[in-house]
Ligand SMILES: [Fe+2]
């Protein structure tokens with residue numbers, strides 16, 4: 001018999017037949033599950049799920065509950081191995097208004113460094129490690145103050161050259177995901193450096209292969225695949241004073257848990273955690289970026305694709321946490337509400353990815369408001385029955401979403 005019960009009344013041994021939400025907005029891979037561990041109930045509560053459906057016919061007594069079929073993420077042995085938080089990322093300590101101009105400065109500076117880095121490698125000159133380290137430190141500090149300012153920025157800046165922005169964007173996404181995953185600032189700095197360097201090896205791949213508009217031949221693809229090992233080689237040749245983990249992020253960012261990746265065909269636990277975060281951010285940025293030959297996907301579609309790689313290319317828990325970090329509607333997205341109003345997403349709500357903090361900027365006729373209303377969709381007191389129905393490409397928005405992030409500079 002199917003029964004609706006309060007999440008708080010759940011017990012180990014009960015069979016949840018439906019959590020009542022789409023996969024985007026609950027912590028599990030599937031909507032049904034036999035509860036075998038108290039932590040599964042805590043996850044639902046932390047995601048703000050108040051009621052679920054249970055199937056009493058499939059439920060068993062607590063003592064008969066089957067053991068967990070797979071190890072929890074915190075049981076897996078990795079160089080950086082700590083219990084992964086089952087709770088949302090910490091609340092920002094600085095508001096978006098105050099952090100955004102600082103994030104802009106940090107990003108522009110890091111973009112200049114990214115260009116200098118590419119130029120140095122092209123001319124076989126020495127990499128200015130101190131500059132990259134300083135920039136990464138500033139990115140980490142910005143993310144620590146307010147995770148969403150930099151991620152909004154990378155969504156809003158769509159005019160820069162992919163060659164320079166890709167590594168920087170992967171760095172921002174990785175630091176942000178790392179923060180959600182509970183990494184320390186020292187680990188975030190290692191991750192930030194490794195991601196900034198992750199594709200340097202591409203500078204040694206012939207241009208006709210690197211920029212080929214069509215599909216690569218098997219031979220060309222084999223050459224292209226060398227870039228990850230070449231990135232690590234460049235760092236080793238330069239004899240930079242960086243930790244081995246930085247070099248491993250660069251070398252292993254294309255490894256996949258089923259052994260289908262490269263260059264070392266690592267499997268499962270052999271892949272360093274930080275390289276996994278870099279790999280997820282790398283796929284996401286590549287899918288969502290506009291390139292010369294194609295338009296980038298909207299985040300929702302990119303995350304759906306990444307979700308399809310769950311369990312084959314990437315550890316399921318890492319995919320879940322990555323989705324949680326990026327948000328279904330990342331800051332800077334333009335969305336339409338069920339009333340026809342148009343809004344800009346300002347901040348992700350990690351507890352409920354479908355109800356972010358938004359600014360309602362246009363009425364159902366597309367008329368822009370003079371007075372902008374900020375609404376936290378997750379708060380019943382503020383939400384007057386609004387829900388997001390679709391994402392609107394920025395080019396069709398009828399306004400410039402970045403205008404709503406232009407706060408007074410300090
Ligand atoms: Fe790569």
Ligand SMILES: [Fe+2]
Nearest residue numbers: 166198199282
């Ligand atoms: Fe990449």
